[in-house]
Amino acid sequence: MDKRLEEIRESERKSHIEMYSNEELYNSESWLKKPIKTVRDLIPLFDDYEKLDVLDLGCGVGRNCLAIAQEYQNIDCSIDCVDILEIAIEKLSKYAAEHGVLHCINGIVKPIEDYKIEKESYDLIIGVSSLEHIDTKDSFISKLTEIGNGTRKDGIVCFVINSQVKEFDKSSGVEIPAQFEVNLSTEEMQSILNKIFDGWTVLKSTVQRQQYDIPRENIISDLRTNVVTFVARK
Numbered sequence: 472m473d474k475r476l477e478e479i480r481e482s483e484r485k486s487h488i489e490m491y492s493n494e495e496l497y498n499s500e501s502w503l504k505k506p507i508k509t510v511r512d513l514i515p516l517f518d519d520y521e522k523l524d525v526l527d528l529g530c531g532v533g534r535n536c537l538a539i540a541q542e543y544q545n546i547d548c549s550i551d552c553v554d555i556l557e558i559a560i561e562k563l564s565k566y567a568a569e570h571g572v573l574h575c576i577n578g579i580v581k582p583i584e585d586y587k588i589e590k591e592s593y594d595l596i597i598g599v600s601s602l603e604h605i606d607t608k609d610s611f612i613s614k615l616t617e618i619g620n621g622t623r624k625d626g627i628v629c630f631v632i633n634s635q636v637k638e639f640d641k642s643s644g645v646e647i648p649a650q651f652e653v654n655l656s657t658e659e660m661q662s663i664l665n666k667i668f669d670g671w672t673v674l675k676s677t678v679q680r681q682q683y684d685i686p687r688e689n690i691i692s693d694l695r696t697n698v699v700t701f702v703a704r705k
């Protein structure tokens with residue numbers, strides 16, 4: 472693993488361990504407060520399914536996939552949940568049990584880049600604020616292609632991906648390296664998505680400018696990003 476990747480992974484690991492140890496899912500003022508609206512809006516689209524297979528890449532503690540499990544717990548619903556952090560999958564199992572949906576959840580501790588997606592195996596594949604942490608641009612592109620192939624006919628992909636990220640030391644204003652393995656321009660990100668999912672029906676494609684503070688090693692970072700949301704049906 473090269474040095475930059477190692478540093479990003481370590482910094483991400485620390486901040487997520489702290490978040491997942493100290494904040495309670497759905498009972499927090501942080502981003503763990505509730506499932507994202509883009510995913511909530513997709514849930515009714517599977518109302519007539521008797522069997523539902525979902526993949527959540529970089530699932531964290533289950534903020535989004537547990538909402539899906541809750542809705543479809545009484546059909547044959549199976550959600551493969553992949554995260555690089557053991558604590559994420561441990562907490563996911565705990566929250567799944569508390570919500571009575573453990574039977575729908577398969578927790579997998581693995582980097583997204585190493586998780587092999589079989590052809591046409593999922594009805595819904597989501598990646599929320601996680602795909603930009605795939606190790607390289609090449610494996611990001613090949614994973615998106617694999618996601619496309621892994622989606623069944625009429626299935627849906629749902630991505631939220633940071634692009635064109637810049638970070639600044641909040642106290643000095645000095646720019647610091649952005650802690651994202653894949654940090655593409657917004658234009659390139661959209662062009663890759665449009666190319667790989669060419670011929671699909673795009674249900675949502677937006678870019679939202681966001682700025683927020685995020686703790687990094689010894690400093691607070693002022694992070695600026697264009698958040699790309701992309702939802703498409705095969």
Ligand SMILES: C[S@@+](CC[C@H](N)C(=O)[O-])C[C@H]1O[C@@H](n2cnc3c(N)ncnc32)[C@H](O)[C@@H]1O
Pocket residue numbers: 483487528529530531532533534535553554555556559581582583584598599600601604605606
């Ligand atoms: C910002 S959190 C988002 C979690 C979840 N998708 C959500 O929306 O609540 C990013 C998650 O991706 C995981 N992650 C980061 N890089 C990863 C990788 N290469 N493979 C798998 N998971 C990764 C982190 O451990 C973390 O749980």
